[in-house]
Amino acid sequence: MTDTGKQCAQISEQYYDEILRYCRTKLPDDEHGAEDCTQEVFLLLFEKRDALDFSGNIRGWLYAAADRILQNYGRKQSRIRQMLGFDLTEIEDRSAEPEFTAELFASLCEDELELLKAYYGAGKGERRTVARKYGMTLAQLYKCVHAIREKLRKSYKD
Numbered sequence: 273m274t275d276t277g278k279q280c281a282q283i284s285e286q287y288y289d290e291i292l293r294y295c296r297t298k299l300p301d302d303e304h305g306a307e308d309c310t311q312e313v314f315l316l317l318f319e320k321r322d323a324l325d326f327s328g329n330i331r332g333w334l335y336a337a338a339d340r341i342l343q344n345y346g347r348k349q350s351r352i353r354q355m356l357g358f359d360l361t362e363i364e365d366r367s368a369e370p371e372f373t374a375e376l377f378a379s380l381c382e383d384e385l386e387l388l389k390a391y392y393g394a395g396k397g398e399r400r401t402v403a404r405k406y407g408m409t410l411a412q413l414y415k416c417v418h419a420i421r422e423k424l425r426k427s428y429k430d
Contacts, residue, residue: 276321283330284314291338298342305345312341348392379423391417 291313295306316337317324324333380388390402391413403413 276324276326277318279326280314280318280321283317283326283334287331287334288314291334294335294338295342299345302349305349309338309341309345313337316341379426380420384420384423387413387416388420 288310292306292310295309295313296303299306299309313334317334324330387402387406390405391399394402399413400410403410406413406416408416
């Protein structure tokens with residue numbers, strides 16, 4: 273492991289719990305999201321390790337990175353709620369409410385569920401890649417996702 277890699281590992285060990293607590297305060301009802309955001313902060317640390325000044329305020333950098341990641345997460349969740357008409361965190365955590373989840377997803381096949389997760393997991397600029405992965409054009413992807421959302425809405429309202 274390189275020196276910067278070792279520094280990143282030490283920083284991760286030292287600050288992981290602190291950043292996780294911070295993310296939990298920002299996402300009090302979304303433990304899964306808080307954990308994901310925390311992991312993204314430390315993945316970013318490793319990705320940017322060669323450009324970072326480890327003699328500077330690395331703790332401040334971690335908090336700033338967490339804020340950006342949390343903002344992006346919030347925007348993404350908001351967009352998903354708007355499009356589906358309900359909170360996707362209810363869907364993503366299948367163990368949270370087994371009866372709700374089982375009923376909601378009973379109308380979807382595994383391929384539809386996988387496509388939906390891939391679509392919402394990708395940013396706007398990455399959706400063309402998702403479409404290609406599934407052998408579709410971007411327009412076909414949007415049409416497919418729309419149909420899946422309609423199935424979910426119907427299942428959710430029933």
